[in-house]
Amino acid sequence: MAIEVFAPAKINLTLHVTGQRPDGYHLLESLVVFADIGDQLRVSKSDEMQITVDGPFAQGVPTDQRNLCWRAAELFGETVSIHLTKNLPHAAGIGGGSSDAAAVLNAMEQLFEWPCSASALSLGADVPVCQRGRATLMSGIGETLSETDIRPLDAVLVNPRVDVPTPQVFKGLTTKNNPAMTPMPAPDQNHALWHWLADQRNDLQAPAVAAQPIIAEVLATLASLNPQIARMSGSGATCFALFETRTQRDAAAQTLKQRNPEWWVEPTTLT
Numbered sequence: 001m002a003i004e005v006f007a008p009a010k011i012n013l014t015l016h017v018t019g020q021r022p023d024g025y026h027l028l029e030s031l032v033v034f035a036d037i038g039d040q041l042r043v044s045k046s047d048e049m050q051i052t053v054d055g056p057f058a059q060g061v062p063t064d065q066r067n068l069c070w071r072a073a074e075l076f077g078e079t080v081s082i083h084l085t086k087n088l089p090h091a092a093g094i095g096g097g098s099s100d101a102a103a104v105l106n107a108m109e110q111l112f113e114w115p116c117s118a119s120a121l122s123l124g125a126d127v128p129v130c131q132r133g134r135a136t137l138m139s140g141i142g143e144t145l146s147e148t149d150i151r152p153l154d155a156v157l158v159n160p161r162v163d164v165p166t167p168q169v170f171k172g173l174t175t176k177n178n179p180a181m182t183p184m185p186a187p188d189q190n191h192a193l194w195h196w197l198a199d200q201r202n203d204l205q206a207p208a209v210a211a212q213p214i215i216a217e218v219l220a221t222l223a224s225l226n227p228q229i230a231r232m233s234g235s236g237a238t239c240f241a242l243f244e245t246r247t248q249r250d251a252a253a254q255t256l257k258q259r260n261p262e263w264w265v266e267p268t269t270l271t
């Protein structure tokens with residue numbers, strides 16, 4: 001029997017860095033949502049571990065213990081065969097590896113019919129939130145999760161096809177004790193959410209731009225298309241823009257693809 005699972009792109013609509021633990025990990029506050037685009041995985045029981053990868057971003061994805069999917073299976077404690085169709089850019093701030101690992105854990109719980117007894121957090125700070133796969137307020141280093149409600153958001157994701165290693169971006173932070181997020185508004189209308197989002201931040205945006213200046217160009221290009229908000233996700237380099245209507249979103253995506261054919265541009269709905 002094979003289980004098919006979807007590993008959606010993770011988007012940090014906000015990302016506040018509010019402190020640092022003695023072990024070096026940073027304390028975060030983030031509103032995390034998920035896209036309707038992502039990687040696709042097929043997981044089946046097998047006598048030995050095996051990973052095969054195809055898809056537009058297959059190149060450079062490890063097929064051994066370095067793949068987070070492999071480490072997820074080891075954490076679960078069984079061997080499986082995994083086929084990964086890699087549709088998302090990696091080292092991109094949209095949780096590609098973390099979302100794949102979360103999907104493998106979810107698939108293995110279905111396949112073997114018992115829950116994973118080890119902590120998903122040991123695979124990466126983003127894996128627990130990716131296991132939920134829906135709008136969540138995340139804090140701590142990624143272990144404190146509280147469900148939240150948002151209306152579907154029309155967004156365009158843009159990645160200029162440069163890798164941004166997460167540890168390097170955290171190292172580039174100049175201040176680690178930044179103000180916390182303010183309380184999120186009730187989910188009854190998107191206007192209130194957009195207003196609130198505009199007052200929040202991604203504290204990793206400045207160090208990511210310092211590491212890869214093209215991110216500033218992506219953000220300026222998105223801002224020129226009159227979105228409600230344009231910001232970077234995670235540690236970058238993927239940026240998102242939110243639009244009031246699906247028609248505006250699709251028109252913006254079309255313009256971006258024409259102007260910058262070398263960028264990865266995807267219209268999507270975030271929930």
Ligand SMILES: C[C@@](CO)(OP(=O)(O)O)[C@H](O)COP(=O)(O)OP(=O)(O)OC[C@H]1O[C@@H](n2ccc(N)nc2=O)[C@H](O)[C@@H]1O
Nearest residue numbers: 024025026093094095124125126141166167170234235236
């Ligand atoms: C920044 C975020 C925001 O959601 O997203 P991405 O940019 O990875 O998508 C995550 O916190 C990333 O989570 P994840 O990619 O799972 O991180 P991990 O593998 O646990 O850690 C990679 C490295 O990032 C740094 N790190 C990560 C999380 C955290 N709360 N503090 C940190 O300082 C550490 O230097 C660590 O060695």
Ligand SMILES: Nc1ncnc2c1ncn2[C@@H]1O[C@H](COP(=O)(O)OP(=O)(O)O)[C@@H](O)[C@H]1O
Nearest residue numbers: 066067068090091092093094095096097098100
């Ligand atoms: N399943 C996977 N998909 C993509 N990258 C992976 C995977 N497993 C391990 N990696 C490695 O993890 C690194 C970070 O990728 P990713 O998790 O997509 O980044 P980010 O944390 O920025 O979202 C990549 O450079 C790649 O070598």
